[in-house]
Amino acid sequence: MKKIKLIGLLWISCFYAYSQEVFKNEELSISRLEKNVYVVETSDKTTMYIIEGNHKSVLIDTGTKCRALDSIVGLITQKPLMVIATHAHPDHIGNIGYFREIYIHPADNELLKSYNYKGKVNYLYVGDVIDLGGTRLEVDLMPGHTPGSIILIDRAEAIAYTGDAFGSGQVWMQLKPHIPMAMYYESCKRMLTWMDKGITKIYCGHYPHVKRALDKAYMLTMTALARRLGEEDTEGAVPAPYAKVGAMGATNPMMLSDGAVAIVYDPEHIN
Ligand SMILES: [Zn+2]
Ligand SMILES: [Zn+2]
Numbered sequence: 001m002k003k004i005k006l007i008g009l010l011w012i013s014c015f016y017a018y019s020q021e022v023f024k025n026e027e028l029s030i031s032r033l034e035k036n037v038y039v040v041e042t043s044d045k046t047t048m049y050i051i052e053g054n055h056k057s058v059l060i061d062t063g064t065k066c067r068a069l070d071s072i073v074g075l076i077t078q079k080p081l082m083v084i085a086t087h088a089h090p091d092h093i094g095n096i097g098y099f100r101e102i103y104i105h106p107a108d109n110e111l112l113k114s115y116n117y118k119g120k121v122n123y124l125y126v127g128d129v130i131d132l133g134g135t136r137l138e139v140d141l142m143p144g145h146t147p148g149s150i151i152l153i154d155r156a157e158a159i160a161y162t163g164d165a166f167g168s169g170q171v172w173m174q175l176k177p178h179i180p181m182a183m184y185y186e187s188c189k190r191m192l193t194w195m196d197k198g199i200t201k202i203y204c205g206h207y208p209h210v211k212r213a214l215d216k217a218y219m220l221t222m223t224a225l226a227r228r229l230g231e232e233d234t235e236g237a238v239p240a241p242y243a244k245v246g247a248m249g250a251t252n253p254m255m256l257s258d259g260a261v262a263i264v265y266d267p268e269h270i271n
Helices: 002-015 069-076 106-113 181-196 216-230
Strands: 021-024 028-034 037-042 047-052 057-060 081-084 101-104 120-123 129-131 136-141 150-154 159-163 170-172 201-204 254-258 261-265
Touching (some): 047 069, 106 120, 181 216, 216 254
Parallel strands (some): 170 261
């Protein structure tokens, strides 16, 4: 079985050698981003990352429509796999059912409950270090988009995996449960502190929208927007063109933007 998988992977690798794409089916494609990092992009623009260490591997987020996700990840890495959800939105935990256990921050437990996951839920906390062998990921909590949004920091490679904590161009802050903008501003400043300490690349939760690592300029703009909204300065805001409304979000979401960076928020619940 393993041999067949391996031959399949080799064939796929040769076929896509020039594009760095190592796997593709009708629902998703997988490309190499770094020497031991792969990005999984789904047709509906959700994103996962696979990071392979010497001893074990990590899958960050699980996307939406991805049949046999466990087997597909098995084509990329055969090391013992740890599955981490950056937060408990459906487009990040959509396929946790393929895995026996997951890791998440407990502050997103309420969101996770609506999913009715049958496997084991383990918790990650600020300061936890995940040692993959040769690669170390540090956990930090960045409340805003959700109460339990975490990021994973690889200091050696200067990378942060941020899920939706700072958006992928725009961050959605109009969702329930609602987090005050002033608290999100604190998270943004904390992210800038990481960047001052050497982190240069932000791999976000919806990579197909940006097709690159977000940088410090992005974070500076995002932080400035968060500060303005935290102070309830909404000058220049417009109705959000395509933000989710209803059950999860605000009735009349607004958007404050600067160039290609934006915050979508609920004018009834800024703070
Ligand atoms: Zn989200
Ligand atoms: Zn998302």
